[in-house]
Amino acid sequence: MSDAASETIYLKDYTEPHHWVRDVHLTFRLAPKATRVLSRITFVPNAENGGDLILNGEELTLITATVDGAIVPMEVSDTHLRIKSADLPQKPFTFEAEVEIAPEDNTALEGLYMSNGMYCTQCEAEGFRKITYYPDRPDVMATFTVRAEGDYPVLLSNGNPVASGDGWAEWHDPWPKPAYLFALVAGDLVNHAGSFTTKSGKDVELNIYVRKGDEDKCAFGMQALKDAMAWDEKTYGREYDLDIFNIVAVDDFNMGAMENKGLNVFNSSCVLASQATSTDANFERIEGIIAHEYFHNWTGNRITCRDWFQLCLKEGLTVYRDQMFSGDMRSHPVKRIEEVLTLRARQFREDNGPLAHPVRPASFVEINNFYTATVYEKGAEIIGMLRRLVGDEAYRKGCDLYFERHDGQAVTIEDWLKAFEDATGRDLSHFAQWYSQAGTPRLTMSEEWTDGTLTLTFAQSTPPTPGQDEKNPQVIPIAVGLIGPNGDEVLPTTVLEMTEAEQSFTFEGLGARPVASVLRDFSAPVILQRDMDAATRAFLLAHDTDPFQKWEMGRMLSKDTLINMITSSGTPAADYLDALKTVLSDESLDPAFRALVLGLPSQDDLAQTLFDAGQTPDPQKIYEAREALRRALARHMSDILPTLFRQHETPQFKPDADGSGKRALRLSVLSLLTLLDDGEAARTLFAAADNMTEQEGSLQALLAAGLGTDELQAFEKQWKEDRLVMDKWFMMQVAFAAPDTAAATAEALTRHPAFTMKNPNRFRAVFGALTSNHAGFHHDSGAAYDLLAKNLISLDKLNPQTTARMSAAFETWRRYDSVRQAKIRAQLDRMLATDGLSRDTTEMVTRILGG
Ligand code: TRP
Ligand code: ZN
Secondary structure (H helix, E strand, O other), X not given: OOOHHHOOEEHHHOOOOOEEEEEEEEEEEOOOOOEEEEEEEEEEEOOOOOOOEEEEOOOOXXXXXEEOOEOOOOEEOOOEEEEOHHHOOOOOEEEEEEEEEOHHHOOOOOEEEEEOOEEEEEOOOXXXXXXXXXXXXXXXXXXEEEEEEOOOOEEEEOOEXXXXXXXXXXXXXXXXXXXXXXXXXXXXXXXXEXXXXXXXXXXXXXXXXXXXXXXXXXXXXXXXXXXXXHHHHHHHOOOOOOOEEEEEEXXXXXXXXXXXXXEEEEEHHHOOOOOOOOOHHHHHHHHHHHHHHHHOOOEOOOEEEOOHHHHXXXXXXXXXXHHHHHHHHOOHHHHHHHHHHHHHHHHHHHHOXXXXXXXXXXXXXXXXXXXXXXXXXXXXXXXXXXXXXXXXXXXXXXXXXXXXXXXXXXXXXXXXXXXXXXXXXXXXXXXXXXXXXXXXXXXXXXXXXXXXXXXXXXXXXXXXXXOEOOOOOOOEEEEEEEEOOOOOEEEEEEEEEEOOXXXXXXXXXXXXXXXXXXXXXXXXXXXXXXXXXXXXXXXXXXXXXXXXXXXXHHHHHHHHHHHHHHHHOOOOOHHHHHHHHHHHOOOXXXXXXXXXXHOOOOHHHHHHHHHHOOXXXXXXXXXXXXXXXXXXXXXXXXXOHHHHHHHOOOOOXXXXXXXXXXXXXXXXXXXXXXXXXXXXXXXHHHHHOOOHHHHHHHHHHHHHOOOOHHHHHHHHHHHOOOHHHHHHHHHHHHHOOOOOOHHHHHHHHHOOOOOOOOOHHHHHHXXXXXXXXXXXXXXXXXXXXXXXXXXXXHHHHHOHHHHHHHHXXXXXXXXXXXXXXXXHHHHHHHHHOOOOOOHHHHHXXXXXXXX
């Protein structure tokens, strides 16, 4: 690898470009092995600095290039085309070029590539440079006109359609945008059409384009899109701004979806939905991602990022917006618990390991490696904290000012915060540190009770993270409530604003000593450490009015029980089992909530908890304790399980909050029941299920009990033609394999005729499942480490982005014993020693090793 390719880029080095772009005309002559891209770009010298014209360009064959129609001297390297200032007009000029690219050979799925015979593009973050020479940076915004030529029934690009004929189509996007939002799609596709009338009365044509045969899986996504459009008008006052909005489903895609202006491109798994093929979790995710990409139209597209360090400006805010949308569409309490589960599983894990970085990183080698849980999920938490601190009305005022002030601009986090300072008169300089300081704050709390006064004293500290040894106190909004001894709430939710390393808050005039409910609604992304006995937890589990804290108390009881079983071979206390049973049979509680309370902490979560407590986690012991607890729960609840299972049948499938909640409870119950009835109920449901939620759920219950071999075969036979359902088939077997067979199961599946390295969904199905099977991945033999490294090395040659992303499975290596550590290190060293390892993967592995 050349030095230039692994150069570190720093936020502090940002400078404006030497040239701005006014407009861009592109013509694509499409051919799988030799597509010609003709560009005509109007450049305007940046009066601020002058200088050479610097264009990015990678993997391009240059045919011709001119300035104002004349050939001028230019330097062309593997990464750039450069024209000296002296050879350029000192006024606006036209740069024209023709290049050739080979979309069919593009397995990295970045730039212009082919998937099942269709052409599609992925340009974020820096993929446009693989299409033509261009200043591929988000602060250069321009209007685009695109002509696509090729013998395909569907030819799409950004903006509005201008004209079309036999084998060609022209599109014009009137809104200036950076190149990363460019998109082009061509192929033999069918569309599911719809329409939306905006609040000012403009009719917008909506389309979801899919492969033939998938037309019947578009209706749900179309409705989600309309709901999202209406929600953004109502909640943020944001209206859509083109005549047409297109979505395209693509099978081969590195991530979930992409917000290209007017032409969103989706991983087919994130848009195609039907009762027979999609689970409730799929429906919920599809609704959320469609909204997410749509919401980017304002938070990301109309207002974009000045540079890639500002990624959280669009991602954190847009995730926050899609979370609120989903809460409004379904249930806020359930959604909040699900958000916290993912935040802890992914972001806390990242923040507590070698890949920890600030929400706005200060440097990077490969920006694709920073589309992380920290940027997205912690970025969203920051917006939530900001809103809690300023209040709902001021939050809306701040957003309005931001939209008004920065429409059409490429801006920074400072600009975002300044809009809130100006709208609210509040000083946000301390709060801004959430963007620059990495690591998860630990918050400890102690209590004092004297003469009717309760004093809560908090202390905060953040452990060191790579490159940041010293940490400062953060601004932490702590939502608290007080519950009286009789179970009534004596103080409704109040937000305490902590700013110091240590701080006390008092509550006076209380008749009897209450129990404090702290960090309600998970008001800050911190780890709260608080001495609390099991009886107090059970009290809050029974009486807290805050659904998040109510759930949290059940979770902490489960976690304490498991930790005790792991470290002292203890058995679950009867009080604990009774408390869970009471929640499970409480019909006043939402079934979805009850299912969440019944969910046990993951093995990975337990490993991290043990590590934080100074112990070395033993994956096999963790696995066994969790299985033992499942059996104990099943036995303790054996009298209520069959009834609960029957009660929550949903005769008519509807993928809404109510139906999915009932099925979630029903399937968690089934998973316990299967440990008692030798799989009878699960087999019956599997045979009768008319929806994928129950078909998959019953099969998983069987697999988790070591059963289900015949059903697995039947499943394959039924679904072998459906790629998305087959991903579930691949995934399930590995996810539920016993620790000693997980690696062998995954290995055997890589030899299945339907396995392919070229499809990221399929690769993730097998290897994502392997790495999430905690005891299987960390099995003594080291076989899973070896298998993963071997396959990542092969994938890296085809698709560096997905390889780098998946190498993060090794990020927790320091938690484990020295033998496992040595085994993982050996695999990481083996990856680094591979000839031609990509910049993406090299950066990840190096950071994981702590280099
Ligand atoms: N901006 C996309 C989002 O909505 C994510 C994204 C970034 C992406 N890079 C990508 C998607 C590469 C697919 C491929 O969050
Ligand atoms: Zn996004």
